[in-house]
Amino acid sequence: MTFSNSLINWYLQNKRDLPWRKTTDSYVIWLSEIILQQTRVAQGLPYFESFVSNFPSVFDLANAQEEQVLKLWQGLGYYSRARNLHATAKHVVGELNGVFPTTYDQLIKLKGIGSYTASAIASFSVNENVAVLDGNVFRVLSRYYKVENDLSIASTKKIFQQLANEILPIQDAQTYNQAIMEFGALQCVPKSPNCSICILADSCAALQYKLVHSLPIKSKKIKVTNRYFNYVVFEDLEHKTIVHKRIEKGIWQNLYEFPLVESHAILSESEIVKLIKDRFSSTFKITNYTVLTDFEIIHKLSHQKLHIQFIKVSINAVLFNGVTVNALNKIPFPVVIHNFIERHFS
Structure with a gap:
C-alpha cells in the first residue's frame, strides 16, 4: 500500500469529529484555519464555535465592529490574525460581492492567507489538487522520507513542497491533506511518538536509522x-x-x-x-x-x-x-x- 493510501486508511479510522470537517463552505473553513494557526485544536474549538455563532456569514463579520472581533478573539493570542480576519471579510464583501474564494490562486491574494492556508481551504472546499505544508506535514515527511534539510533555511520549503506535490493523490487531495495533518497531530507527534503502533513503522526511514527524535531539523533559534x-x-x-x-x-x-x-x-x-x-x-x-x-x-x-x-x-x-x-x-x-x-x- 502506498504512503498516501496508508495515511488515508488510518485517517478514516482515527480522525477526530471536528465541526469544520462537516462543511465545504470556504468561509467557515477559512475561519477554522485562521483560528487554528499557532493554536491547539482544544483551545481553538470554542473560539471557532463563537465566531460561527456570532458571524454566520462573511457579511456578518464584515459589518462587525473591530472591537467586537477582538473581544471574541481575546485570549487566543497573535491578534494580527483577528485584524486580518476582519479586513479580509470587508474585502470579500466590498470587492468580491460577498462570495468567498475557493481556489488557491484567488485565496493567496487575500490578507492573512499564506500558501498553507490557501492550499488547505482550496482542497477542503473544492478538492483542488494542492498539497498542504504545515508543521505536522513537515514532521511526517521529514521522518518518513528522512529529509535532513534544515527547515530554518528558506530553500528547504521548496524541497518539501516538491515532495508533497509528488505524493499527493490527484483524485483525493481533500482527504489526504486532512489525513497527513491529523497523523502528525495524533500519531507522529513532536516528542516521544509511539512508533510501536505506527502503521508506517515498517517503511519509515527515520525509524530505521534511529532519527525519529532528531527530525525535522530546525537549527535557527528565536531571539527573545x-x-x-x-x-x-x-x-x-x-x-x-x-x-x-x-x-x-x-x-x-x-x-x-x-x-x-x-x-x-x-x-x-x-x-x-x-x-x-x-x-x-x-x-x-x-x-x-x-x-x-x-x-x-x-x-x-x-x-x-x-x-x-x-x-x-x-x-x-x-x-x-x-x-x-x-x-x-x-x-x-x-x-x-x-x-x-x-x-x-x-
Missing part, C-alpha cells in the same frame, strides 16, 4: 527580548479607572490597556513610585500608591518575554473619561490584563 511593563491602575473617587487603545504597531495593536510606564529593568517599589510621580503628579492629585505584588507575572510571547507589574494609584478627583467596572467587561484586552481585571475588579 525582555521587556518590563509597569501598568498604572488609577482609581478615582467613583471607583472608575483609565484605559486606552494601544494603537502603535507591534504586540496587542488595537487592544486596550491601562496607562503604561515601560522601564529597562525590573523596578523596586520606590523606583516605581518615583516614576509614576514624575509622569502623572502634574495631572492628578495622587493620594496613595500600592504595588500589587500578588500579580507580578512573566508573560511569554513568541519573540518577547514581558515582565509585568500593576500599581494601583488612588486619586482625589473624578475622572472625566473614567471607565466603570461594568464597561471594562465589554472592552478587548490582552489576556494578561483581562485576568488582572477579573481578579481585582470583580
